[in-house]
Amino acid sequence: MSTIVTLPDQSTARLPKVSYLNQEYGLKSWLLTGDHKRIAMLYLISITFFFFIGGAMAALIRMELLTPPSDLLAADTYNKVFTAHGIIMVFFFLVPSVPATIGNFVIPIMVGAKDLAFPKINLLSWYLYIAAGTMMISVLAFGGVDTGWTFTTPLSTHYLNTHVVTAGLAVFVAGFSSIFTGLNFIVTIHRMRAPGMTWFRLPLFVWSHYAASILMVLGTPVLAITLTLVVLERTIGIGVFDPTKGGDPLLFQHLFWFYSHPAVYIMILPGMGVISEVISTFSRKRVFGYTAVAFSSVAIAVFGFFVWAHHMFIMGISNYSALVFSLLTMLVAVPSAIKIFNWSATLYKGSITFETPMLYAFGFIGLFTIGGLTGVFLGSMGMDIHLTETYFIVAHFHFVMVGGMLMAYLSGIHFWWPKMTGRMYPEGVSKLAAVITFVGFVLTFFPQFILGYLGMPRRYAAYPPEFQVLNVFSSAGASVLGVGYMLPLLYLTWSLKYGKIAGPNPWQATGLEWQIQSPPLTENFVETPIVTHEAYDYEWLESQKPSEVPTVG
């Protein structure tokens, strides 16, 4: 009954001779692979690339906002920079981050399968992502687009002469990449679970990806048709969004936000899955309230489809319609609160250690709580009147997306790094990076709440002078944050060659992925596992003997 943790002596760990990384050689074997793990690695590299481009855009924004006048960038350039930042970060980083890298790698192993249901579609997903990314880079290279990531009509359809069509098509293609990933996950989770792996024995990471996949599959097509209509309106001149032709610009808003609100849950749910795994592992305890956490993921997905017009409270929708959407927004906030409390309760009577993934997870809990609570501010319709379209909104979504999702992503990358590469990351500098990131983040984005209540509008290149002090704090924080994000890039790359060998289960975690070698074989399992224990069963783990872990070579 003991769960005393004896982490394996890593000095005796050996890299397996054969793994998915060297089972085949050559560029073609990577570019034409069906192996979900290789595709995950391809995604990891491309997503990191886009993250840093989006980050460079962010750096430009914060530098411009150091001073009240628009003196660093011309107004048009600033508009292009924040648009690029938004489109790249949302569609090319946040949406695919955890699902396409960690999810792709780990979900088949977690359910006990050899691969996802449709490996070729998985590869197609990556190629669509690369095609979309190339289109987006070309947009930037040829002069940029300045619609904002929200493509608001009639600005985007009739009043801009930048590369709106290409950018819209890039997002369209990226959307299909997302749909195919979600489709793959749903089918895999339904149909390819190993014998004995019932729904309620699945790790919570799988549950949250299942919920996110439902959103991807049902919501993204609406974005696709919306962007198609924008492209048609811009090129041919159909008038569905043009009031002078009888159309309605609010129709665009409804169609756009019908996807883009579930999109934020697509972005956060996988991150919440990571947190469940990390908190459980580093407290050596099963997650408190497994069923509640599992069902709250599904509840967020379902409710998330019915709240979109809270982005439109001031646009002239009827007061009664706004009432309904505000009520539903309050309801969708409750499952997130349930998760936070369940994770906190998981720590109770655990045996807690503070490795880097755990530090990022703590950062998530604090920052996501703040971000989520400020969401309640915005869902309260009368309060939203004053706060919407100001820096309060900017702070809110950065708290949930960067303080929440990005921290969860980094937590997951560090947590599964040993599994993916066979190497440990350096613990000392990674802990430092986590703390720097946290401090930098709070310094960057907390002043923005105050700026928002003061009324400073978003997407402003120039602002009245009384807002400068808070902006300077924010930009100072951004430089610290930048350091915090650079460090993992450097030390994780370093660890590929010089990191300590990890062995199959450096964290003594439960979960099928930790019972196989690191890095895994292409087929994941030497023979199909038969699952007899519950999720997060630390007592079962204790009874396992190290020699039973299959390592090849």
Added chain:
Amino acid sequence: MDSQTLAAQTAETGNIEHGEHPPFLRHHFAGVEQQRETATFGMWLFLLTEIMFFGGLFCSYLIFRNWYYPAFVAGSHSLHLSAGTLNTTLLIISSFTMAMAVHASETRVRKALIGWMIATIILGCGFLCVKAYEWHDEWVEHHVPGLNFSPQGFLHGTKDYPDDKLPLDMAEKTQVYFSLYFAMTGMHALHMIIGISLLTILLIQAYRGKYVTGHVSPIENFGLYWHFVDIVWIFLFPLLYLISRHQ
């Protein structure tokens, strides 16, 4: 075979030995049945995304029809009912031929399979030809929104519908009707083109004997896609052509 031997063997060859199985079984599946069920599940899920894709257009149609009812009636009257009915017939027959193709694959009759697939392709192309003719007609009548639209035609009634005389502001709204008409039939036609292209690829594979070995999934699932595209048309046809004929 125990895990030690298996491990040793894998270390040597990098491959895991397995038992006998049909050549079309992919290695990540436990068996043919799982592969088949998974593929079908995947196709149904994809069709669900297509419903969401078209759903936005249907929603917009609903709203604008409510607002601009007379314009939508007049716009609908100006479409060629005969062309629409012909298209509907072609598609329904093509769904039949596709179903027969699936049957041929299941009963492993190669010639029948190829024949039914060719018939489906021809019917699909027929549909697209009729559609192209209709679109050409809209262009000639200046009903293409944005490009050469003019409400002139709707200011006077037509021979069949003398009451279709609209005042100028309502006649302008027919542009919205045609915007949706072209968006909806255009999206549908795009799906038809993709379907015919895929079917051609499947046909070439069928010619090489691929789908009469018990590997029915690709034909079956393509059949699902084809029936879906047909069903979308079954919704479009009444909404665009039939809905106001009694007026």
Added chain:
Amino acid sequence: MHFISPVLWQFLIKWLTYFAIFPPEASNIAPYADALYFFLVAISVVGLGIVALLVVTFSIRYRRDVHPVATQIEGSTLLEATWTIIPLILFMISFVWGALLYFRVYSPPPNAMNIYVVGKQWMWKVEHPGGQHEINALHIPINKPIQITLISQDVFHSFSIPAFRVKREAIPGRYNTEWFEATVPGTYHIFCTQYCGTLHSQMIGEVTAMTAEDYEAWAAESTSGQSLAQNGERLFASLGCNSCHNSGPNAHGPNLAGIYGAHLQLKNGQFVTVDDAFLRDTILNPTMHEVAGYAPIMPTYQGQVSEEGLIDLVEYIRQLNSQYRIEQTIDNSAAQPIQTGAAPPETSAPALPPGTVKP
């Protein structure tokens, strides 16, 4: 302070003078908005505090060094219920409070003074009924409810006055309204808060709240001479509206005297209340608002009238409260040839359109 460099001192002074942390409460609704805000901040602080307390205490108390054996706990339905129901209650309070505030902000009182604002890239055009025109500025009296009727000429804009805690989107094609009552004289920011293109950040202005006397003085000296209604009257005649809406016995169109605020019955049996949006839309899309008892012959004026012109017409019709006023219009426009041979104006007031309910 000779040991602090003059440059640094300059910066410090500038920053401290300009540094703001909380917006002024300058309208009657602002204290209510701030109260809701402080409630939300309070529950957030408490919520975060509880979570932080739990995480920190548990991390210290149950760290591996002092608690090497973890106790596997499945869950607790009671706890789940507690931390579902309590947040739900708090969120519901936020919902109700927010809804009350929202309805207050977006339901103008009937006696509000109306000012029109047209947003265009990249300026705000403010039109007072008395004929004062402002660009990027708004002068208002304090302690009087002001309704802003808002529309855009091109793309989405958003008219925001943070000091009053109000904001509304300016949309092309339809009017939106917001209202406020300023309480403290002073100048406050107007921002455009919906991204609208290149000079979005320059689309800012100033609202000047003045005492009643100061406002009277300002209004007297700033008027262009013609009130909006007078402009509207001229347009009414020059566009030929008189030819049908002339309140003669054989008039083709409904009599517009007193029509503002009336309930009209449309051809399809529905009743509508005549307001700004209805008038504007009828001028542009008359077929959508066919009135019972009249032939649908009103032509559309889409493309012939600008947004300002529409505002003038709407204001004119709003002020059209008597038959006498209509006759004035016809007299004033006698210099303009009227297309149809309308009968000479009657002295008795003809009936309002059939089915009209007096306001």
